[in-house]
Amino acid sequence: MDGKKKNNRAWFLVLPVVFVVAFTAIIPLMAVANYSLQDIQGADNRLFVGLDFFKRVATDPNIQDAFVRNLTLSFQLLFIQIPLGIFLARLMPRSGWKASAALVVVAIPLIIPWNVIGTTWQIFTRSDIGLGGVMVNQFIDYNLSEDTTDAWATILVMDTWHWTPLVTLLVYAGLRSIPQAYYQAAAIDGASAMAVFRFVELPKLKRVLMIAILLRFMDSFMMYTEPFVVTGGGPGSSTQTLSILLTTIAIGQFDLGVAGAFSLMYFLFIQIFSFIFFTVLTLDERPGATKVTPKDKKKLGKDKQPKQPKPKKVLK
């Protein structure tokens, strides 16, 4: 970020945020750390157990299963939602009242409370009274509460319904920022729709896609409410996410030590991903980063062969 003044008095401006976040984040996290290192039997009876709880969490087959399951879910969701989001954003009208209407319609799933999303889908997928459930039942025997595949597929469809709009809006914002001249240049070169996407749009979308991919990854990695309402983590534990399992251990079984250690490890894992996210996002703002100038970007729309220049194909 060029042209910023060094001024340590700016700390005074960020102090209120530091205080608030200290209250809402640091104190609770310290409490969690406290649980994770001690076996608390009563108010006066606590025993320091070191890393025992961490070992238990790391070797617990239920937690390991939930971790793999949640990771699988997150990646499956990414593979569905990112391409679908791009596809929808490219179809969206770009101007006039239709564009405004489209924005509002697309954004609606995002402003519905998460448990209402769950409730809506619970109603929608009921095989006796739900429109979706009844329709699917015409083709296959669909039963959310008994068949694990059905339950998994429902979670995938529901989350795609809920969160693809986020990807769509981000990509739409990115597409709108591409100057018309780029498209004209591509049209003069006779570029195919695929080529326009690959060489004109994709480079411009890099940043918003990065935000979309990482927000989607992290939010799906801590998904709780929607699957909890629709399937309750079942049948069995087939749709139990990490957050559902953690809440069961912490609130249901009130197993403070294990819950604390689990929380810290969960948090750490997400922190590592956040760090990668943050580093990638600010990569082009660091000193020494290669800046892509508008001129370079324009070139990307045409033939670009940095390594081995072949004879240029003559355009028809």
Add this chain to the structure above:
Amino acid sequence: MTTMMATTGAGKSKSRFYFDLRSWLFWLIMAIWALPVVWLISMSFRDNADILSKFEVIPTKISMNGYAQFFADPTWIGSYMNSITYTLLNTVMSLIVALPAAYAFSRFTFSGDKHLFFWLLTNRMAPAAVFLLPFFQLYQAVDLFDTPLGVALAHMLFNVPLAVWILEGFMSGVPKQLDEIAEIDGYKFGRFFLTIFIPMIRSGIGVTAFFLFMFSWVELLIARTITSTDAKPIAAQMTRTVSASGIDWSLLSAAGVMTIIPGVIVIWFVRNYIAKGFALGRV
């Protein structure tokens, strides 16, 4: 890299038809997308006996029973107002602390700024489930348990970082020369910030307020954990429609429709900026 191949497929004469097709396809997909919500709305206008006895797509018998029950019962209206109260409180409080901080991040470098920004970011990424137990104890210890203020404060955990993030993006779009000119003209920082800078980024603040409202409105897990009866959010109230005679589908759907309304209203005001807000002001 592959060589870009020229194609002659997309001729001029076809382009008009092509665009219409795209538009039709888009609205067709949106119609399918709307089905679950349409179904919820349709259910909210039928009564329970009707819902359970026959399956129909368009209700033949309109009944306002669900809504009547919703508005007649003070616990439903009360929890609805609770949700609105803590959501608004959270929006205002988050904006007040986030505005100066976002300005600091967008204008200055200072010791540890990158680390601080990253640390804030991690709180947006923190799983709510991690904070449940300590929040339960912390808010009881400071007498904020079961109050709208308590929920508003708890939601600042993820909303303040988000606000700083979005506002910083919008503020970075304002040329730094503006600050310098104001300084030369003899404006003190406070006056410059309140009377010139904030009005300049009002659309950014509007979008940020929308996001704060939205994320506080949709959150349930934390809100449910640190409330019991007095500040119970509408979302938690909805989990209590199961009675001896089964789930009250009609009331549940009516309440669901009611929770969608505030969002739709605010979304209309920021429709042209939503996309920019989701991109954290950085498109």
